Amino acid sequence: MTKNNYVAIMAGGIGSRFWPMSRTNFPKQFLDILNTGRTLIQATFDRFALFIPIEQIYIVTTEQYKQIVIDQLPHLPEANILCEPSRKNTAPCIAYISYKLRQINPEANLICAPADHIILEPDNFKNKCLEALYFTSSNQALVTLGIKPTHPNTGYGYIQFEQQAISENVFKVKTFTEKPDKELAKTFISSGDFLWNAGIFVWQIKNIIQAFETFLPEMHEVFDAEKDNFNTPAEKESIERIYPQCVNISIDYGVMEKADNVYIIPSSFGWSDLGTWTSAYDNLEKDYFENAVTGSNVMIIDATRNIIQANNKKLVLVQGLDDFIVVDTEDVLLICKKDKEQAIKEYVAEVKRNKGERYL
16 A cells, blocks of 8 residues: 555765765765766655655654755655754664654555665666565565675675575575675675675564564663654654664664564665765776766876766876776865775774864
8 A cells, every 4th residue: 555655765874985075064875976967865765756655755864964855855845854863873763763653654664775875777676665565564574675696795795595485576584694705705696595685674664663672672662652752843852862872783783683574575676885986986987998987077098997086177187097996076185996995984084083074
């Protein structure tokens, strides 16, 4: 039933691995990293608006980003922008929207998805989401969409599943594995029973709340105690009381890895979590020498396989580099080997130690 289907788009992160383009005051979900004419959160909203009524789409972000969301999604009712008082990972974020929706519609069936993923095949994505909503509407199930791996990626989590389907294209989850090393990733892929963890979840509100009660009882207790204040003028104060009492934990660790009613739908819809500059490189058009360039004022001489991001105010000339990330903003220039991209978070911490927060 469409009237019971809702979406929560999680948009509170700071995207530090996309520094220096992604900044604390304007992170990557609000940027058009792939030069498509739509920011990542706009593209995510557009995909869901194809099959979920706009008034049933919610954004969970922080107070700091509320105005950016209003500016970028002018058709979304302002009441549908939920502001977390602090970043506590995905479990409190999902608890907030879940307990709030329970007061609106106890039969709500919810998709939770990050704001900053790339999905190249929106029709396939829509079909998988509808399959999941159909399954969760009549089963006490927590469903995740798993991506069929195309290569042994060490930056994604993996989910192992039973080979016997329990319903058409729905399989029981066996194990979750955090980012593996290259050899283990190769083993996973050759076994054929592992999928990438896309972090896109589907469930009925009452079933995820039951899971919070079982596996994160303290979190359940503080949200449940304030339930009558949701969707009233007292909601903001309630959330400000709740969040300091919440542990900082992901929904994967807090619930999904512990519950025994977790199922997965193998999916393929041109997905990337756009977590790193290399994932952006993979999704951008390349020139003859495999350079991916955004910015119309870049010159390349004897350079190959680089991603170069520059604004148009300045001429950027790159010579002799192979397999580098070059990002030029108004106040920061980053030149970093692609294979060191996982360390960009550490470099940002180093910048903070040496230069304060000015460049973050």
